[in-house]
Amino acid sequence: MTAGEQDIGVQLIALLPNMRRFALSLTRIPDLADDLVQQACERALANAASFQAGTRFDAWIFRIIRNLWIDRLRREKTAGPTDDIEERVDIVGEDGDSTTEARLTLATVSGAIERLPDEQREVIMLVCVEDLSYRETAGVLGVPIGTVMSRLARGRKRLAELTGINASSDRSPEQRD
Missing domain, CATH: 1.10.10.10 (Winged helix-like DNA-binding domain superfamily/Winged helix DNA-binding domain)
Known part of the structure; x- marks a missing residue:
């Protein structure tokens, strides 16, 4: 692993929650969002040399996620939202x-x-x-x-x-x- 890949790996780990949140907003399905984040991490590591120093890393990775999602939609020709909100009425908080x-x-x-x-x-x-x-x-x-x-x-x-x-x-x- 090169030094550039190590730097990107550290940044990816720090950005994972944001990546997942954005992927969830696109996919609306937690498992699919996780797959999308994994693919984005793989692509970012494979293309570490294409990241331009001095630019925002999160914008670069969000673009990768979005492009992967568009590619997936085109490939599978899927459509329609899925509700992924966990509605658990059996759990009541302290208040x-x-x-x-x-x-x-x-x-x-x-x-x-x-x-x-x-x-x-x-x-x-x-x-x-x-x-x-x-x-x-x-x-x-x-x-x-x-x-x-x-x-x-x-x-x-x-x-x-x-x-x-x-x-x-x-x-x-x-x-x-």
Whole structure:
């Protein structure tokens, strides 16, 4: 193993939770997401020399994950989301009311994210969850920054609609009159 592969290996280990979260947002199936992360790690190690020093490693690996997923979709021609939210009503936390409310909120938001079009869901996950900049997200997705911004705006608006958030509540009191 070369020094570059060792460096990438250390970075991959540190980034595994983020990789899995992004893979889950694409696949919606935990086992499939794990396979996708494994394939991405293999590809990153095999192509360690192609990583450009000074760029964000996470953006590079997210692009690998996304490309692998697109390749898989094309190859298998699969479609349709699968619900992977673990709804275990038999487990109650220490504070049953708060736990139940949190689970309901999580289920509502997760369901709303699942219902977003793929391109909006990808941008929401990369910008809002993985904390990539618009420029980095544009690089991962291979689209212009303006496209990222418009997809994000449409995605946020759709999430607000799907979760029942009143957009007018974001305005200041003077604007609400």
